[in-house]
Amino acid sequence: MSVILIGYMGSGKSTIGKKLAEMLDFELIDLDDYLQKKENLTISEIFKTKGEIYFRKIEQRYLEELLKRTNIILSLGGGTPCYGSNMDAILNAQEAYSIYLRSSIPNLVKRLRSEKVQRPLISHLETDEELTEFIGKHLFERSFYYNQSNQTIHTDGKNIEAIAKEVSEAYNSKYK
Template sequence: MNVILIGYMASGKSSVGKILAEKLKFEFIDLDDYIEMKEQDTIKHIFKKKGEIYFRKLETKYLKEILESQDNVVLSLGGGTPCYGNNMHFIRENKNAKSIYFKTSIPTLVDRLKTEKAKRPLIAHIDSDEMLVEFIGKHLFERSQFYNLAEITVTTDNKTKKQIVEDVLLALF
């Protein structure tokens, strides 16, 4: 079984995913890290050099590569991955995959993201908390239709990583 973690950036997919993988004795893969390794380039540089459409095609290519060739993996997707190409359909059709949406409120996301904007190409240009709230709200509105296709939804607000892992394990088994 592969566990696919989806949700907005800073929802906890990677940090919780590592702990979850350890508990399950699975390998942990962050799709962005995997892309950087395969492409020998940073996400930020790929975005800048080739653009978002090129990057989204890479996400689809490597998502399929991982799901078709690996087992017992906790896979953390980028926030936009489920929303492009046929990615969510591919995940849902994969009988060996369980998708989990880490649902996180806008205030929590803003709190987590305001200190790491420089590392996030999609929000690096945003100057104020108010603009960040507006950007995240618009994005979540657009993306929630894809996120809500996940088989399992786990809310992450006001929970420790350990509590989120426990929620995921209860939902899986």
């Protein structure tokens, strides 16, 4: 089996994924990193030179490729489950257990305000109010997809170890 981590940007998918990979002795694959290596471009460069539609097409192709693997922690991009048939592919994957790492809007704003430069979708937002509105709108639009995950884990007020332990216990109770 593999664990698929789903959630909005800044929800901790990559950070929790690292800790979880250690705990379960699985390989961690961040879909964005995987995609960048395959394309030999950063996500920002892909968005600038080829556009979001191209990005979403290759993202789907690489997701389907990785869903065939086992014993991995797969950390998805925040928008990945919401495009094309990605969420259906995740839910129908034979060897995958999806977990939505749910964070509140204030926590996401706090985490993302200093990372805007590295995040193409929010790099243009100048104030916390704009960021809050943007995140709120996106979460509303994406919640339909995120909430289809096999399990939801709330991350607010918890440290990395506690969240990773909760994910590990959820996975182990289902598959061990």
